[in-house]
Amino acid sequence: MSNVMPREAGGSRILLTGAKGFIGSWIVKILLERGLDPWIYDVDEEAKRLESLLTGAQMERLRFVRGDVTSLEDLEKAAVDHGITHIIHLAALQVPYCAADPILGARVNVLGSLNVFEVARRHRSQVRRVVYASSQAVFGPEEFYGGGTVPEGAPLLTNTHYGVFKQANEGNARVYYLTEGIASVGVRPGTVYGVGRDRGITSGPTKAIKAAVAGRPYTIRLTGGVDMQYVRDTAEIFIRAAESQIEGAKVYTPRGRVIEIEEFLEVLFRLLPPAKQWVRVEGKPLPIAYDFDDSALVRDLGPAPRTPLDQGIRETAEIFEGLYREGRLDCSDLET
Ligand SMILES: NC(=O)c1ccc[n+]([C@@H]2O[C@H](COP(=O)([O-])OP(=O)(O)OC[C@H]3O[C@@H](n4cnc5c(N)ncnc54)[C@H](O)[C@@H]3O)[C@@H](O)[C@H]2O)c1
Numbered sequence: 001m002s003n004v005m006p007r008e009a010g011g012s013r014i015l016l017t018g019a020k021g022f023i024g025s026w027i028v029k030i031l032l033e034r035g036l037d038p039w040i041y042d043v044d045e046e047a048k049r050l051e052s053l054l055t056g057a058q059m060e061r062l063r064f065v066r067g068d069v070t071s072l073e074d075l076e077k078a079a080v081d082h083g084i085t086h087i088i089h090l091a092a093l094q095v096p097y098c099a100a101d102p103i104l105g106a107r108v109n110v111l112g113s114l115n116v117f118e119v120a121r122r123h124r125s126q127v128r129r130v131v132y133a134s135s136q137a138v139f140g141p142e143e144f145y146g147g148g149t150v151p152e153g154a155p156l157l158t159n160t161h162y163g164v165f166k167q168a169n170e171g172n173a174r175v176y177y178l179t180e181g182i183a184s185v186g187v188r189p190g191t192v193y194g195v196g197r198d199r200g201i202t203s204g205p206t207k208a209i210k211a212a213v214a215g216r217p218y219t220i221r222l223t224g225g226v227d228m229q230y231v232r233d234t235a236e237i238f239i240r241a242a243e244s245q246i247e248g249a250k251v252y253t254p255r256g257r258v259i260e261i262e263e264f265l266e267v268l269f270r271l272l273p274p275a276k277q278w279v280r281v282e283g284k285p286l287p288i289a290y291d292f293d294d295s296a297l298v299r300d301l302g303p304a305p306r307t308p309l310d311q312g313i314r315e316t317a318e319i320f321e322g323l324y325r326e327g328r329l330d331c332s333d334l335e336t
Contacts, residue, residue, distance in 0.1 A: 018091030069112030194231030212275035224285025229256030230312035255294035
């Protein structure tokens with residue numbers, strides 16, 4: 001696969017929306033490690049997740065534009081001012097926030113994504129690639145698909161506003177390709193876990209690891225099957241999608257480790273025995289299928305990175321332990 005992101009100046013200039021969030025912070029970390037200094041476009045003034053992951057020297061290399069994706073004018077200015085060639089669009093409100101305020105959810109998740117495509121259309125000779133976060137939440141509950149692995153191309157039967165908004169983005173991406181020739185890649189993560197995952201319905205496994213490290217009680221409020229994807233792998237897939245020169249408006253469903261939540265607990269208890277004292281599981285299964293075929297992703301982007309579950313949990317616990325020793329482990333998310 002050819003790499004269109006050379007390190008030297010004058011090559012690719014990447015802007016990530018929402019990169020002060022969980023997945024974006026990891027993409028930024030990996031890009032910095034590879035000598036690529038991206039621009040971050042986010043409404044958040046603080047950089048809590050980035051500070052947990054990056055060295056002081058890396059923090060100094062960050063290039064931040066404070067901005068809202070709902071402002072086409074501001075987003076366009078950021079892209080033009082910095083000669084952006086690649087946009088990785090992550091900014092979004094997650095399932096509970098879209099449920100609580102669907103109008104705000106649509107404004108950020110749908111109009112914000114349209115703004116990204118508008119910038120790409122208006123500056124087509126400069127912006128060469130759009131990659132955006134969709135979600136496995138475009139699919140409905142497991143029972144709608146008759147059990148087993150959900151095949152590529154299965155119908156999108158979501159029953160959340162968030163899922164409908166992500167579907168709308170996939171549809172708009174297709175229309176931008178058909179009518180304007182704007183190529184894009186959508187990535188649909190599942191239950192992503194790792195340092196920085198502190199909100200959303202599937203944040204429970206990460207919070208459980210943090211609770212075990214901090215010695216705090218925590219209840220994971222979901223049961224049944226999940227597709228556990230380690231955030232380093234998810235970040236790598238976004239970067240590969242940005243590096244690729246795939247034509248069309250493609251959407252890929254990554255697959256991590258498909259397990260029952262009880263199996264996650266078993267591994268957690270084996271690696272961090274004090275967790276037995278602190279972590280419980282209760283509640284309903286996710287309203288989203290969790291066992292997906294990822295053959296299209298493997299065909300177009302190469303073998304999927306799949307960090308084994310025990311390694312991902314261990315790496316996450318080690319980072320949390322380091323932050324705990326330094327008195328920097330923020331446990332405020334364990335209250336929610
Ligand atoms: N984490 C997961 O397991 C998961 C699963 C499937 C899909 N996704 C999708 O991946 C993307 C990243 O998820 P995440 O877990 O990193 O989310 P996150 O909530 O941790 O981060 C979202 C970021 O977007 C920023 N943001 C919110 N509204 C904004 C606005 N109007 N303008 C600019 N920035 C804004 C926030 O400040 C935050 O930094 C999202 O699109 C999400 O829907 C995540």
